Amino acid sequence: MQATATQSDPIISFRHVNKIYSNGTVGLKDINFDIPRGQFLVVVGLSGAGKSTLLRTINRMHEISSGEVLVDNESVSDYKGKALRQLRRKIGMIFQNFNLVKRSTVEKNVLSGLVGYYPTWKCVLGLFSADDRKRAFQALKRVSLTNKLFTRADELSGGQQQRVAIARALMQEPKIILADEPIASLDPRTTKAVMDTLQRLNREDGITVIVNLHSVELAQQYADRIVGLRAGELVYDEDIADVTTAALDRVYQTDSEA
Numbered sequence: 001m002q003a004t005a006t007q008s009d010p011i012i013s014f015r016h017v018n019k020i021y022s023n024g025t026v027g028l029k030d031i032n033f034d035i036p037r038g039q040f041l042v043v044v045g046l047s048g049a050g051k052s053t054l055l056r057t058i059n060r061m062h063e064i065s066s067g068e069v070l071v072d073n074e075s076v077s078d079y080k081g082k083a084l085r086q087l088r089r090k091i092g093m094i095f096q097n098f099n100l101v102k103r104s105t106v107e108k109n110v111l112s113g114l115v116g117y118y119p120t121w122k123c124v125l126g127l128f129s130a131d132d133r134k135r136a137f138q139a140l141k142r143v144s145l146t147n148k149l150f151t152r153a154d155e156l157s158g159g160q161q162q163r164v165a166i167a168r169a170l171m172q173e174p175k176i177i178l179a180d181e182p183i184a185s186l187d188p189r190t191t192k193a194v195m196d197t198l199q200r201l202n203r204e205d206g207i208t209v210i211v212n213l214h215s216v217e218l219a220q221q222y223a224d225r226i227v228g229l230r231a232g233e234l235v236y237d238e239d240i241a242d243v244t245t246a247a248l249d250r251v252y253q254t255d256s257e258a
């Protein structure tokens, strides 16, 4: 079944991907594009354009209706059981609302990134090895938060919580990070800290990063490439060198204006 992927193969490919929700809403419409390894891709579009849906088809948080999503040349729809858990391990996910256990310490939250590696009961009981604790510390070092190891998550600022969420994702040693509006609830200064952290992981560790953003300005600042969705369709796809604000604005036209 496995076609071994080489470095030059795209890490993710969308082939005629359609997603229709059970209530009939079209989430994605014939999406076709490849994402090269190590790219920092930003997805933009109006609210409801399909950005979250697109991201969530990659780790199968959402099932597609037809077409294929390939990760490392393999169709994610074929993954079951252990293979699906392994797929999800190599894909870290960052959410707008951080998804931390607020009453737990930063260290425990970061260690919970190992949930795909340990039996769940071990995670629940907090039975982690000294080596894993060291890894958690290293992950926190990458996001500059080692001084908060034993602080409760709900005592941190939003930006710090998001960096804990990134450290948690790093415990999976991911090849891909999906970030769904990671800075939507942050102020400009903490936004920069979070985006800089994602950029560093992309550049230094070669992690492929895919970020959904509302801000075109931020997209232009951080992306290697920007794709734009409108009503579930891919209507824009440019490398950053070719991005113009005027062309990007068209992504934000409503159907009546388009």
Ligand SMILES: Nc1ncnc2c1ncn2[C@@H]1O[C@H](COP(=O)(O)OP(=O)(O)OP(=O)(O)O)[C@@H](O)[C@H]1O
Pocket: 021, 022, 023, 025, 026, 027, 045, 046, 047, 048, 049, 050, 051, 052, 053, 054
């Ligand atoms: N579980 C669901 N059931 C039915 N329709 C859904 C579901 N989730 C999303 N949709 C619809 O699919 C379309 C795409 O939604 P999606 O959340 O992917 O957009 P988005 O671009 O991420 O929006 P936002 O920027 O507001 O997060 C929208 O019309 C939305 O209402």
